[in-house]
Amino acid sequence: MDDELSRVFAALADPTRRDMVARLAVRDATVNELAEPYAVSLQAISKHLRVLEDAGLVSRTRQAQQRPVHLEAEVFDLMTKWIERYRREAEERYRRLDAVLAAMDANTPTETATDQERGAS
Amino acid sequence: MDDELSRVFAALADPTRRDMVARLAVRDATVNELAEPYAVSLQAISKHLRVLEDAGLVSRTRQAQQRPVHLEAEVFDLMTKWIERYRREAEERYRRLDAVLAAMDANTPTETATDQERGAS
């Protein structure tokens, strides 16, 4: 299959699955309980859960005939780390550009501004 | 189409697109520059960029024949907010469970523990 990060992002790219995650954040639930609000078959929900499980977002135990679904918080960190890393870089770059523009505005527009930009990279 | 959050998650579910985002976090780039490292056609990269653009992750301007691609950091916040919200809920629930277990360990294991859990929900 694909790498874990891809699986996690793909799993959350579906509104039904995101909604299930949101509900599982409140409390564990069985497949039937999870399926109740949606106008799709139980099998479809079962498939969605498989996707979430493969992504490591949920785990399942057995309890009599039921299979309670539990949200695993750790995988979220993987995403958050990835996102935050590049968001920070992008924002830093944005601030740097702001500084450059401010410098260009303050000083005479010479090559100083572009030098600053290169030096910071 | 789907909602924005779905588009963003779906866009980042592809390793090539995530890699492009990573590189765009460092500096803007043209389609040709972006395509260079990958063993796929230029048209495939063009499609990937369309996906990223539709998700609001990148923007494009025109500069002579080139179309420089620029990473937009704001959309990352949308994801981060969604993720953090449910991660926090899940972790809080986990801590609560820990407390319950600790209480069960400390006191005589009566119905006190389960009462606490119900009361906290």
Added chain:
DNA sequence: CTCATGTTCAACCGAGCGGTTGAATAGAGG
């Protein structure tokens, strides 16, 4: 054992995705 409940497996279907190739468009430059 039998039965009801809860869940999953299997096969199928239409839509969309990531990739291809070939042709078209946009703009700079001789």
Added chain:
DNA sequence: CCTCTATTCAACCGCTCGGTTGAACATGAG
């Protein structure tokens, strides 16, 4: 105008996805 470069459009292909239905499996209860 013609041409070269950069990029996109269009049609197609194989695969995966989200959904369906019908059958199978797992387990607790009578």
